[in-house]
Amino acid sequence: MSRAHWTLTAVVLALLAFPVAAKHWDELFYVSFASRVLIYALAASSLNLILGYGGMVSFGHAAFLGTGAYTVAILMAEGVESAWVSWPLAVALSALLALVIGAISLRTRGVYFIMITLAFAQMTYYLFISMRTYGGEDGLNLARRSRFGFGLELAGDLTFYYVVLAVVALGLYLMWRLLQARFGQVVQAIRENETRMEAIGFPTYRYKLTCFAIAGGAAGLAGALLANQNGFVSPNLLQWTQSGTLMVIVILGGVGYLWGGPLGALVFLLLEEVLSGYTIHWQLGLGVALLAIVLFARQGIAGLLAGAVGGKRSTGA
Amino acid sequence: MSVLILEQTLNGLQFGLMLFLLAAGLTLVFGIMDLINLAHGSLYMIGAYLVAAVVGATGSFALAVLAAVLGTAAIGVLLEVTLLRRLYARDHLSQVLATFALLLICNEVVRLIFGSQPVMLSPPAALSGPVQLLPGFYYPAFRLAVIGAGLAVALLLYVLVGRTRAGMWVRAGASNREMAAAMGVDVKMLFTAVFGVGAALCALAGAMLGPLLAVQVGMGESILILAFVVIVIGGIGSIRGALVGALLVGMVDTVGRAFLPMFLRSFLSPAVASGVGPALASIAIYLLMAAILFWRPQGLFPARA
Numbered sequence: 001m002s003r004a005h006w007t008l009t010a011v012v013l014a015l016l017a018f019p020v021a022a023k024h025w026d027e028l029f030y031v032s033f034a035s036r037v038l039i040y041a042l043a044a045s046s047l048n049l050i051l052g053y054g055g056m057v058s059f060g061h062a063a064f065l066g067t068g069a070y071t072v073a074i075l076m077a078e079g080v081e082s083a084w085v086s087w088p089l090a091v092a093l094s095a096l097l098a099l100v101i102g103a104i105s106l107r108t109r110g111v112y113f114i115m116i117t118l119a120f121a122q123m124t125y126y127l128f129i130s131m132r133t134y135g136g137e138d139g140l141n142l143a144r145r146s147r148f149g150f151g152l153e154l155a156g157d158l159t160f161y162y163v164v165l166a167v168v169a170l171g172l173y174l175m176w177r178l179l180q181a182r183f184g185q186v187v188q189a190i191r192e193n194e195t196r197m198e199a200i201g202f203p204t205y206r207y208k209l210t211c212f213a214i215a216g217g218a219a220g221l222a223g224a225l226l227a228n229q230n231g232f233v234s235p236n237l238l239q240w241t242q243s244g245t246l247m248v249i250v251i252l253g254g255v256g257y258l259w260g261g262p263l264g265a266l267v268f269l270l271l272e273e274v275l276s277g278y279t280i281h282w283q284l285g286l287g288v289a290l291l292a293i294v295l296f297a298r299q300g301i302a303g304l305l306a307g308a309v310g311g312k313r314s315t316g317a
Numbered sequence: 318m319s320v321l322i323l324e325q326t327l328n329g330l331q332f333g334l335m336l337f338l339l340a341a342g343l344t345l346v347f348g349i350m351d352l353i354n355l356a357h358g359s360l361y362m363i364g365a366y367l368v369a370a371v372v373g374a375t376g377s378f379a380l381a382v383l384a385a386v387l388g389t390a391a392i393g394v395l396l397e398v399t400l401l402r403r404l405y406a407r408d409h410l411s412q413v414l415a416t417f418a419l420l421l422i423c424n425e426v427v428r429l430i431f432g433s434q435p436v437m438l439s440p441p442a443a444l445s446g447p448v449q450l451l452p453g454f455y456y457p458a459f460r461l462a463v464i465g466a467g468l469a470v471a472l473l474l475y476v477l478v479g480r481t482r483a484g485m486w487v488r489a490g491a492s493n494r495e496m497a498a499a500m501g502v503d504v505k506m507l508f509t510a511v512f513g514v515g516a517a518l519c520a521l522a523g524a525m526l527g528p529l530l531a532v533q534v535g536m537g538e539s540i541l542i543l544a545f546v547v548i549v550i551g552g553i554g555s556i557r558g559a560l561v562g563a564l565l566v567g568m569v570d571t572v573g574r575a576f577l578p579m580f581l582r583s584f585l586s587p588a589v590a591s592g593v594g595p596a597l598a599s600i601a602i603y604l605l606m607a608a609i610l611f612w613r614p615q616g617l618f619p620a621r622a
Contacts, residue, residue: 057409104607108614111353114409115549116610119603122542126603130596132588240542244355244417251414281429287421294415295403 015165019158028157032229035161037262037269038168039225044249045172045261046218051247052256053179054211055191059114060101060121061246064094064216066238068223070128073140073233083146083154087167090224091217097124098216102209118240125238139234146228154228164225171218176258178214187211252293254302263301320454325575326568331460333567334467338522339540340547340559341474342515348491348554350405350508355416356396357519357544358537359423364389364520365527365536366427369436378441385520393516397509405508420538428534435533463525470521471560478556487511491554543570546606552616561617566602573598 015034022030043065050056068090075086101120108116134140145154154160178184190197190204198204227233236242245268253264271289275282297304343357364385371381400419404412439445440459447455478484486507489497498504523532530536547566551558578594585593609617 051410059413104611108610111347111409111553112549112610112614112616114353115545116607118542119546119606119610123600123603123607126596126599129599130593241538244413247410248414248417251410255410281425283421284425284429287418287425290418290421291400291415294407294411294418298407298411 012169019161023158031157031161033269033273035157035164035225035229037265038161038164039222039229040246040249040265040269041262042168042171042225043219043222043261044246044253044265045175046215046222047246048250048253048255048257048261049175049179049218050212050215051250052254052260053184053191054187054208054215056106056208056212057114058105058117058212058215059240059243059247060117060119060124061215061219062238062240062242063101063121063124064098064219065223065226065242065246066124066128066233066235067094067097068220069227069233069237070134070140070223071220072146072224072227073142074134076142076144076146077134077140081144081147083148086146087221087224090220092220094220094223095213095217098219099209099213102212102216106205106208106212118243121238121243122240125235125240128235128238135234137235139232139236142227142231142233145231146224160228164229167221167225171221172262175218179258183207183210248290252290252300254300257300257302259305260300260302263305267301321575323451323454324456325572327456327460327464328575329568329571330564331464331467331567332571333564334464334471335522335526336540336543336547336567337467337471337560337563338518338525339544340551340563341556342511342518343544344548344551344554344556344559345487345491345511346515347548349487349494349511350401351494352401352405353409353412353416354401355413355541356419356423357515358541359420360389360393360516360519360537361523361540362427362534362537363392363423364516364523365438365532366431366436366523367520368524368527369438369532370431372438382521382524385524386517389520389523390513390517393519394509394513396516397512401512402505402508423537424534431534433534435531438527438532440528459528463529466521466525470518474556475560483510543602546602549616550606550609552618555616555618558616558618565605569601569605570598573601577601 015038018034019031022028022034043061046064047058047061050058071090071093072086075081075089080086101117105113105116105120128134129137145160148154148163152159152163154163179188186197186202186207190202190207194204223237226237249264249268250260251264252268253262254260257263271286272282275285279285293300339357339361342360343354346352346354346357367385367388368378368381371384372378375381396419400415404415407415440457444459444462446458448458448461450456450461476484478487486497486502489500489502490504490507490511494504526540543566547562548559549562550565551560551562574595577598578590581590581594581597
């Protein structure tokens with residue numbers, strides 16, 4: 001086995017053993033924290049798929065996360081509690097929204113693409129604020145976590161953690177396979193030189209749009225998990241600062257690195273958790289830390305570690 | 318009814334002009350230096366807080382505005398020289414991350430100094446009453462002063478950018494930075510100066526909007542997005558575009574908020590209309606922007622030909 005395989009095996013084993021250790025030392029709070037890190041790892045990786053691999057700087061990713069979360073919450077308010085219905089529907093609706101937004105946004109380029117994705121995310125944000133039946137500005141409480149069947153009760157944080165771990169691992173694995181496949185290679189080639197790819201005969205617009213929709217669907221899945229985790233959804237999930245935070249997580253972790261999303265989520269949420277324990281002014285420390293990373297660790301954390309773990313960066317971006 | 322329309326039109330004009338003050342600096346920074354500055358709204362917040370602090374200490378609004386404009390410009394120049402200068406050559410992603418970090422830092426520093434509670438800032442006593450513009454039509458004097466100040470600054474900027482040598486350098490920088498540098502423009506100095514002027518305009522907007530909205534941490538974030546919408550609609554790097562975009566957005570937002578609920582009530586139930594109306598008004602400006610970008614991907618007045 002290569003070094004990358006060893007790293008992966010070690011990470012998976014650590015993730016599997018983590019709740020057992022937490023339970024042993026009676027620190028179950030950390031299990032719920034770990035679930036949150038995993039969920040954000042999926043959300044950030046979905047953004048990394050379009051940002052790092054597709055070269056599409058989307059500033060509206062919170063819209064897809066929020067749509068997934070709201071799908072679960074609204075279905076639950078209407079009495080649909082099965083995860084087997086609401087989670088796939090969350091993915092489908094977010095992917096559909098991404099398809100519509102992408103179809104229009106991908107006609108623009110560069111800064112204008114950043115801004116038009118932001119504009120669509122803001123529209124979605126205000127749309128959910130206007131839905132008075134489902135809480136409007138105040139948000140919506142979930143009566144319970146989704147029903148999973150097979151004798152699994154998600155209300156317990158331990159069970160929920162393992163379900164999240166399985167779903168996130170599956171999501172990340174599929175994304176990795178996608179990037180290895182012809183589709184992923186074409187998308188990365190388009191990022192490098194779209195004109196050339198077009199000249200060779202690839203329908204670049206359709207490839208980018210498909211990639212955008214897939215990322216939206218994956219973010220929707222993360223949103224569905226997040227709604228279950230928090231037991232609460234509100235328009236705040238769709239605020240532009242959320243999109244900014246997701247972007248920060250990806251850049252922090254490493255744009256275009258496979259481990260960028262998970263690493264960024266881990267470090268960002270850890271920073272938030274540790275700093276907020278010391279002072280209410282923890283955002284000051286977070287800001288300084290982020291600034292230091294921009295100035296001194298240009299490739300993000302995955303870039304710093306690249307030599308150590310043998311992580312491969314897809315070049316460019 | 319006609320009084321209401323007149324009043325809302327003036328409100329829209331007033332809001333649009335304040336958006337212009339914010340967008341003018343943003344569009345130049347964006348157009349010339351190709352820098353996405355998410356911390357631009359923080360300068361607006363800092364300006365408003367400086368006004369509140371100086372008014373609290375001296376009681377003079379005019380003195381406070383002057384101090385805030387100069388103080389914020391100094392902070393802007395300091396930021397440019399120490400930090401932002403390092404970001405010009407970096408990609409947009411790094412700029413987003415760095416200025417997002419800066420935004421967090423500014424928010425927390427202001428919170429450390431002034432606390433989390435919103436700070437009260439009232440308009441100067443001389444301008445606190447209403448003025449009779451037409452027989453039977455009264456309008457707040459302070460809002461009128463805001464419109465006056467906005468128009469004056471717009472005119473000043475127009476002359477400065479369109480008619481002076483410094484303005485020529487700015488336009489040259491916005492249309493082609495490398496070429497301008499090759500022709501002997503001291504681009505480095507120009508960047509610092511433009512950033513300082515942009516910061517000063519932010520502070521002015523903060524001073525004018527502070528008494529009308531609330532002076533609180535996070536006040537910059539919501540208005541920053543509107544300023545971005547304005548410059549994208551107008552065309553990045555174009556002052557004229559920023560003015561047209563700002564007035565469009567200010568009008569559509571204000572008039573939409575005032576009349577959409579009323580309009581919807583004519584064919585929807587009042588409960589639904591009062592829920593959907595404000596949201597639809599908020600969405601309207603983004604729809605406007607998406608539509609303009611769809612048909613004119615470079616905005617209305619692109620600076621780069």
